[in-house]
Amino acid sequence: MTAASPSAPKTFRGLPHAFWVLIFGMFVNRVGAFVLPYLALYLQTQRNIGATESGLIVGAWGVGAVIAALVGGQLADRWGRKRTMLLSLCGGAAVLAALSQARGFGQLAALALALGAVAELYRPAVSAAVADLAAPELRSRAFSYLIWSYNLGFAVSPLIAGVIAEELGFGWLFVGDAATMLAAAIVLAVWTAETRPAAARSERNDSGFGEALRDRNLRPMLLAALMMGVAVVQIIATFGPLMSADGIDLKTYGRILALNGLLVALTQPWVVPLSERFGASRVVPLCALVFCGGLALHAFVDSAIAHAFVVVVWTAGEVALFPLCNTLVANIAPTPLRGRYQGLYFVAWSTANVIGPPLGQELYARFGAGGWSVLPLSCAVVAGAALFVATRRAASVKAAV
16 A cells, blocks of 8 residues: 555545655755755855856756756656655765865865755655645645745745854754755655555556657646746846845845745645636646746836835746646656656756856846846746646646546
């Protein structure tokens, strides 16, 4: 009997107990995500790495994350969700320990690449496990809780990390991050079972990613994920200099961005079920337009209050967008290929993390805020159109079944 069996204890709104254990494990892992947000600062202040080299090291992590999405999807289908997550969490803790002792550009870049490739393996496995554990009619809600736990954990993490770095030193960020990864691994190892369906275990599938890439229902989702990823990474890549040019100090900038996490944490579990009532084909493309287009509005305001209002605008699009997109990918994936479908979806997001920052920074440097705004606006149009196609195809497949 798997953790997804009908006899598993039920809790909130019909989702099984194993689902909530998984969510708690991911929250523990996310609360301790101390290193990555401070990695560039650590490299420049503690390892005397220049800004250009620091950017390349962080970029190496992004390349590793692309590798992790591909390999993690394969492992989740062939080896199992639980073992893939445990490998990622325990291996990531080991790489963090090595990274904390690394010296020189070559060592740091190689270990940053390894960190991305190992510590991010869990993502396709987690999404596949959510699809295993949640009935189709509950998947949107389940993915909203997963993303909600990520946002809640990440809202707390930088606050804790700042105190640790200031009071104890940067080295303890690596210790704390590795410790929470191991704690999450213990939670999953002790209190969860393998969720991969028995049918997927008995059915040998050697098609790799070829079948998924040939799926006309998945391809527009991958394009949409790439565009949404390029847009969302602008928060990291260009919002700092853009708001600094408007005279907004660091503390105010932090409060403006924190508003996004607060609004998501307060509204997501309730907004997603409400959005489902209107139909994914109507809601998802509109949310993409509001989210990506809303990001572009920061180019046309110049006060802290106005920037905060714009955050509210694009957060309104974000709240339902990502859980419903995850659900669409889960619903179109054949059971034996759930991990690979989710892996390709995360490849698109990870690729955006590699190409989005330099593209946004170059546009901002050359053409200013107005020229930069063309990037998220273009992402809004392309992502909205791709999701319109994807949701219509999904609806037609469902109607034909």
